[in-house]
Amino acid sequence: MTFAKTLGKISILSGLGLFLACSELSAQALSADELVAKMDSLLRGTSSYMKMKMTIFNPDWSGPREIEMFAYEVVKDSKSFIRITAPARDRGTGFLKIGYNLWMFVPSTERVMKIPPSMMHESWMGSDFTNDDLVRESSVVKDYDHKILKVEDNPQGGKNYSLELIPKPGAPVVWGKILVWVWDRGYVPLKEQYFDEAGKLVNEMIFSEVQDMGGRKIPSKWEMRSMNKPGHKTEFKILEAKFDFNIEQGTFTEKNLKSKNW
Secondary structure (H helix, E strand, C coil): CCHHHHHHHHHHHHHHHHHHHHHHHHHHHCCHHHHHHHHHHHHHCCEEEEEEEEEEECCCCCCCEEEEEEEEEECCCCEEEEEEEECCCCCCCEEEEECCEEEEEECCCCEEEEECHHHCCCECCCCCCEHHHHHCCCCCCCCEEEEEEEEEECCCCCEEEEEEEEECCCCCCCCCEEEEEEECCCCEEEEEEEECCCCCEEEEEEEEEEEEECCEEEEEEEEEEECCCCCCEEEEEEEEEEECCCCCHHHHCHHHHHCCCC
């Protein structure tokens, strides 16, 4: 091998090493705010549609309860819409959120009810998720201050970041603290822990089964476990997902909430 070829090979390898080093430094240089924003954007985009199945496990019941639904969201406008499609007894039940306002439609009574802020911490459809969890009344990006607690190697490469989220003064949130674990390879969430205002751990959510959906890799299974009710847990399976597209504004209206044309 000639000196010129050797020098060229060294230059290429050096350049590659510098690129990898810069990439690693770039990932490490991300702030807590940026990590949370990237994780949140992965699961929501600017807008989203998801078809989901929720399975609720309660040891007091004769067996698991399954609920199927679809949901639309426009993040910028802080709007979301959820429609239950199964089982038959809940079919047609809908939820509409605009800003910090939340409404529920019950087909059997054909009434639209506004859910007060005091009920945002209540169980959603008998699950281990709260009303706030499902319609994201609070924003983990805007309503919390973020802090990196720890950085560890992920066995599959990259780093796992653990972060602490503390509510900003006056923020309309239901949790006293949230701990988040996120993988910097795609900013995939791994786990979240939810604490009440007294600092007691209430729920823990585990994300798994990363799949290609809607042009991105996202965890398709979300499992919420109750920490103070043994045997209680709720599993969410994302069946379809679409991101960053135009959603008709008529979707987020009381007329659509009461509509039977879906």
